[in-house]
Amino acid sequence: MSEFTYLFRGRQTSSSPDQRQKHLEKWVAWFKDLNGKGVIKNPGHPLEDTGKVVNGSQKTVKDGPFAEAKDVVAGFIVVEAKDLADAVELSKGCPILEVGGSVEVRPVQIMNL
């Protein structure tokens, strides 16, 4: 078993509170499903759209992240899966895909000393 991080990108724009609520419920259902399968390694968190970006050796601080709405990282979680293909398969239930977002599936790199 290996660990994979899902980076969720994109955010829902211009939807009614009712739609947002329905969408949120889908997320909860998906998390429950993953939790039931016992594949969650670290449930991560959803992220605010804005924050600061610290850059370079000068450590300049800017408002950020200023990415296109579809590229904004909306949150992350770490799952455990047999291999990358398995992790990709698991990610297909993510509700973000229904609203034009994406899931980036990245194996956790094992740093050996």
Place this chain on the structure above:
Amino acid sequence: MVAALTRIFGFHNLALAEDVVQEAFCRATEVWAFRGVPENPSAWLMATAKNCALDLLRRERTARTYAPELGHLLESEWTLAPMIEEAFAPNAIRDDPLRMMFSCCHPQLAEEAHVALILHILCGFSVDEIANALVSSHAAIAKRITRGKKTLAKSKKLFDVTAPADFSSRLPSVHTALYLLFNEGYHGANPEFAVRSDLCREAMRLTAVLLEHPLCAIPQTSALAALMCLHAARLPARIDASGNLSSLFDQDRSAWDQQLIAEGISFLDRSAKGSQLSEYHLEAAIASVHASARGIEDTDWAQIVSLYDSLMTIRQSPIVALNRAIAVAQRDSPERGIEEIQAIADRDRLSSYPFYWAALGEFELRSQRYESAQEHFRSALALARNDAERSFFNRRLKASQTTMHS
């Protein structure tokens, strides 16, 4: 609320659930003192408890493990608030007492521990109140509860109300606990109040919860409901107009609640199914004999004695034997009552029970042995657990003194 929170926190964090509820109550008293009591206090409390729980879970996100079946769902903002919301949803809350009652009846614990835990967790009984209800010592009950909580803490999750397999094995313990809860209200050992109808109501409420569940609504449960209704019907007469405890022998029967009697009889009818005769059937039947008699003289004491005989074969306890002796005294003579009391096998266990001495006093009084009667009533008086009992025994003591001098 403790039950709802325990479902989130897990049994091993029971104390945490209790703390959160406590904190919600504290916030309520502070805010209400300042702004007045809100329109819907229970909804306000519920919302406050939810917020307290959220705060706590955020503060200690990974410092503890919570209900194992919830896994990581409480650790993350993806799911934390929705999970709390779900736990407090009306249909979840409705099943909580049932789930909690059955969870407390863990098969690895003795029946006494089940009872103590239900009384403690679901009914908020203090250790002393439980000790009184179960005729035990503070230290023994405190130990029982601590051990019980430890055992429950090891269990993976709360009892699953959708799994019928364990229902039948745990149901008798749930019955016993509710029965004892009712008795604590009815024969209260509380130092302030001899009768705590709130506890009786609580027991009846939890029994109603059982009756709503198809797997719990067996004849024994109906019999338990019957006996509670039939006894509760007499509650208005248990304390007379001047606030004195009134025995069945002196009660104003017109004060008995006819609606509850009717309900009790209908539960008793419904319980007459199946092949198992339980102690609840018998006690309800005894109560129904009393309920249908116009007075002490009209009472069918022979039938009551024979019901007690059957009861003794199911549950042999010195208290049942004492009550049987009282019925024998009514049927035959006070002397026969005394004989029966002296024949009780583990009579020494009754020596701390004030009504044991009072019964002996009563029989001696009726047999015109006044000095001996006075001595017994003095023993009862010394053991009285509240003012109502004290004044009741005092009156009996006075009665035996005045009868002697007249």
